[in-house]
Amino acid sequence: MRLLLPLIAVLALTLIAYAGVSGAGMNYLFGVFIPYAAFLIFLIGFIRRVVQWGRSPVPFRIPATCGQEKSLPWVKRNRFDNPFTTGEVIIRMLLEVFLFRSLFRNTKVDLREGPILRYGSAKWLWLGALAFHYSFLTILVRHLRFFTEPIPFFVKWAETLDGILQVGVPAFYQTDMVILAAVAYLFLRRVFVPQLRYISLANDYFPLFLILAIALSGILMRYFFKTNIVGVKELTMGLVTFSPKIPEGIGVIFYIHLFLVSTLFAYFPFSKLMHLGGVFLSPTRNLANNNRAVRHINPWNYPVKVHTYEEYEDEFREHMKEAGLPVEKE
Amino acid sequence: MYDGGKIITGLVVFVGLVTFPLWSNVGKAAKKPDPKIDTPVIQQLAEKKCIEPKAFMQAEHMKILNDWRDSVVRDGNKLYVSSSGKTFNMSLQNECMNCHSNKKQFCDECHNYTDVKPYCWTCHIEPKEKEKVAWASIEENS
Numbered sequence: 001m002r003l004l005l006p007l008i009a010v011l012a013l014t015l016i017a018y019a020g021v022s023g024a025g026m027n028y029l030f031g032v033f034i035p036y037a038a039f040l041i042f043l044i045g046f047i048r049r050v051v052q053w054g055r056s057p058v059p060f061r062i063p064a065t066c067g068q069e070k071s072l073p074w075v076k077r078n079r080f081d082n083p084f085t086t087g088e089v090i091i092r093m094l095l096e097v098f099l100f101r102s103l104f105r106n107t108k109v110d111l112r113e114g115p116i117l118r119y120g121s122a123k124w125l126w127l128g129a130l131a132f133h134y135s136f137l138t139i140l141v142r143h144l145r146f147f148t149e150p151i152p153f154f155v156k157w158a159e160t161l162d163g164i165l166q167v168g169v170p171a172f173y174q175t176d177m178v179i180l181a182a183v184a185y186l187f188l189r190r191v192f193v194p195q196l197r198y199i200s201l202a203n204d205y206f207p208l209f210l211i212l213a214i215a216l217s218g219i220l221m222r223y224f225f226k227t228n229i230v231g232v233k234e235l236t237m238g239l240v241t242f243s244p245k246i247p248e249g250i251g252v253i254f255y256i257h258l259f260l261v262s263t264l265f266a267y268f269p270f271s272k273l274m275h276l277g278g279v280f281l282s283p284t285r286n287l288a289n290n291n292r293a294v295r296h297i298n299p300w301n302y303p304v305k306v307h308t309y310e311e312y313e314d315e316f317r318e319h320m321k322e323a324g325l326p327v328e329k330e
Numbered sequence: 331m332y333d334g335g336k337i338i339t340g341l342v343v344f345v346g347l348v349t350f351p352l353w354s355n356v357g358k359a360a361k362k363p364d365p366k367i368d369t370p371v372i373q374q375l376a377e378k379k380c381i382e383p384k385a386f387m388q389a390e391h392m393k394i395l396n397d398w399r400d401s402v403v404r405d406g407n408k409l410y411v412s413s414s415g416k417t418f419n420m421s422l423q424n425e426c427m428n429c430h431s432n433k434k435q436f437c438d439e440c441h442n443y444t445d446v447k448p449y450c451w452t453c454h455i456e457p458k459e460k461e462k463v464a465w466a467s468i469e470e471n472s
Binding site for chain 2: 169
């Protein structure tokens with residue numbers, strides 16, 4: 001059910017776009033209104049989420065430490081796995097954001113007969129994640145050719161590099177294949193590894209199916225069904241210049257692709273995909289491990305009302321004397 | 331907000347990045363491509379029709395050219411029979427460019443607009459158009 005429901009949801013979304021455009025002819029709704037709404041939800045939702053995170057106090061340094069912390073001078077320390085200064089934290093964050101260092105550290109355990117418990121390194125998740133994210137980034141940059149005129153140099157570079165094999169026409173992009181393979185891997189490991197299947201939820205499968213559907217619809221549109229690409233760019237340029245219009249002759253496959261992308265954008269701030277912003281705000285990564293050197297004051301500390309002994313004695317001095325209790329001040 | 335300065339800086343960078351298409355296009359009128367089909371050869375045609383219907387050519391011209399290349403170079407088959415039963419030479423230079431001699435106003439219009447870089451002209455010689463002819467004649471005269 002956790003797997004089936006998201007699959008049905010993505011298929012339903014595809015059908016909605018198909019029926020809406022092909023059947024009901026609601027091109028303006030699917031081509032203009034929904035993309036705008038989705039982008040707004042994405043932008044506002046993203047900011048709201050990050051501000052929410054920002055308002056949570058982090059009273060204590062809680063970095064996940066993966067190496068020897070700064071200690072006595074003769075103890076060799078690990079700078080980037082247990083950073084002490086801001087500079088070291090920045091390098092640690094760069095390694096995390098660009099190279100997924102924490103996934104590289106992934107291990108697996110298995111229990112053999114004997115019984116023998118074995119630990120081993122497992123790099124496949126790291127490799128799959130890296131392939132997936134970098135393909136997605138390249139695809140995103142490539143798509144800027146529909147949103148800019150004239151097209152900036154880095155978009156042209158991305159396209160040239162991506163199609164450098166010059167296989168077929170329209171030129172085959174490697175990332176199209178890599179992203180399909182990577183998403184398939186990321187999905188199949190959740191299905192075939194029992195421990196992962198156990199912890200996988202509908203909101204793990206849904207983004208995977210959605211991204212798979214987006215990639216497939218894009219690939220179908222580019223290489224097989226073909227659509228009026230000049231019309232598509234007129235539509236997208238209309239969107240970004242706030243003069244939306246719906247050119248004639250754009251195939252329904254484009255609207256399906258656009259609707260699925262809009263869904264992804266609108267869903268983004270409420271999902272686990274927010275790790276895009278979250279990776280920068282994880283207190284287990286972005287804090288220096290300097291608890292022993294720097295005093296961190298709990299931000300929600302308020303002035304505590306105290307009643308000192310001096311005040312107590314001032315208040316009850318007479319009664320104390322009457323009862324024969326010793327007092328400090330006469 | 332805790333560490334507000336850093337977080338807000340990050341958010342501003344993020345918003346700047348994702349709205350790049352919005353602000354980078356401000357004040358630029360997006361010009362719609364307008365491929366011209368008014369070359370002298372086309373104007374003299376009795377029946378102004380390409381080898382296949384227009385919609386098909388728009389979507390599949392690159393595939394046709396690719397198939398033609400394979401067919402001519404690998405199989406030596408140089409004749410194309412269209413869906414209407416007519417026969418054409420499989421030749422970019424002698425068939426396509428014979429009518430569409432205006433590469434700049436025909437091919438490049440849409441290709442530049444959508445940033446498509448066909449590698450036809452890494453082997454084929456680009457047709458000499460007005461500008462280039464003018465340069466050549468200047469060189470000849472000097």
